[in-house]
Amino acid sequence: MVTQSVTLDTLDRRLIHALQIDGRVSFSRIAGVLGAPERTVTRRYHRLRSALVVRVVGLVDSGRIGKLDWFVRIDCAPDAVDAVTAALVQRGDTSWIAPLAGGTRLTCMVRTPVAGCDGGRPLFDHLLRTPGVRDVEASCVLRPVAGVGGWAGRTAALEASERTALLDPAPEQPDDPAPARAEAGGWGEAEERLAGALALDGRADIAQLAAVTGWSAATVRRRIAGLRAAGVLHFEVDVDPSHFGFPLEALLWLEVAPAALAEVAQALSRHTAVAFAAVTTGRASLFAMVQCRDTGALYDYLAGDLAALPGIGRVESALIQRRAKRAGPLLLPAAIAQRPGERGGRGPGRTHRPQH
Known part of the structure; x- marks a missing residue:
């Protein structure tokens, strides 16, 4: 967007x-x-x-309606990144789509039926058959641990x-x-x-x-x-966090010892740089999105708050080139024109705090 x-x-x-x-x-x-x-x-x-x-x-x-969320990494041929990104943007089951800086990978979140229904295999098989896609790695989100309720x-x-x-x-x-x-x-x-x-x-x-x-x-x-x-x-x-002065968005994959997983997850929930984090399946047991003012601030976070946590054996990081899609469906300017009579709220009645 x-x-x-x-x-x-x-x-x-x-x-x-x-x-x-x-x-x-x-x-x-x-x-x-x-x-x-x-x-x-x-x-x-x-x-x-x-x-x-x-x-x-x-x-x-997703879990409350019988679905699974996956964090997916897709490795593409150099001339296929834009086409694959554009195709994923149009899907109703994708979000947080981003090509990564300096490479041929892109990442996204995908919602699929539960594992008993096929666990998203048709989608992942389709991706692997897509021209220009060289590899697909999907990690299932087991539990969000930070950023739910809004980035600090x-x-x-x-x-x-x-x-x-x-x-x-x-x-x-x-x-x-x-x-x-x-x-x-x-x-x-x-x-x-x-x-x-x-x-x-x-x-x-x-x-x-x-x-x-x-x-x-x-x-x-x-x-x-x-x-x-x-x-x-x-x-x-x-x-976009850049409107708050945080234009640098990084993705982190953390390999954490099982005995330290709960402690590290709780710590990430308190780190103001972390926009979202979740425990996942795969080689890295924790995935995080981090918002920073610049590369120096990212270094300070990696060498300071993150380095102080126990049980982290390996950290892989990548910078996002751009966000092609965030949480909601892609909108075009014509689709957001105010409708006649729109009040922009729920009208009379009580309001409730979102359940995060």
Whole structure:
């Protein structure tokens, strides 16, 4: 996704932090917490979204709907990297696609059915048969351990009291119990359509979501509340870290002794440079995405915070050349024009903290 050159000011950063706390909280509530006019807050969000700088995306926990997440490394012939990247971008089961700097590899996240259903073998076999693809290495994500709930670089603009004001002290229990059973087979075609619409626009209004799912507006509200309460659905702010002064993105693969795995995972969850980390299968038991201001800062992280951790036997690192796709589906400018009557929120009713 190519974004326009936009400089985020203090209000922009505070707005982004508020949306990370609850991606569907109303603009009126955000305005009250930020001490800014509602029209200003609404206009800021739509300006940033129209410029492809910021958007809210709805994300589903793969494990709770019977799916697996994989971190995939693909080695290509030099003249095939762009074509393979472009093909992966268009798929609905891919995210976080990036060619790596200085080489012929690209990386991405892929969602597949569970291993008993074939564990994604058709996709991986298809990749291996793709012209120009020389090798595919897939590591299954066993457990995210850092970065869930938002990277620290974009969640430091609000005071503790402001963060609390955006949360409900006692989340309302959904009237419809079906969403809470999503892990046990309650995930159907209507939920898939709901998730697809929210992946495109996490702040899509209730009327639009009702049209997509075929549910009533009241049912849509109950289903979203239930899925969030069950940890099936959460909302993320999709924004390039370069807008926060961290243009260098690196990927790390850590080989960690089993006895030290839990300690290292917990430590990564506290490192502000780590945007995301997960325990995976494969040669490296831990994978991490790191955001830095420059190569010097990356060196300081590798030689300082990371080197101080026990049980790490080997570290492989790579710099990202560019992000062809982040968490949500690829958007074109025409697809993000504000719809008539769009309120950009969930309207009247209680709001809930995303379940990360």
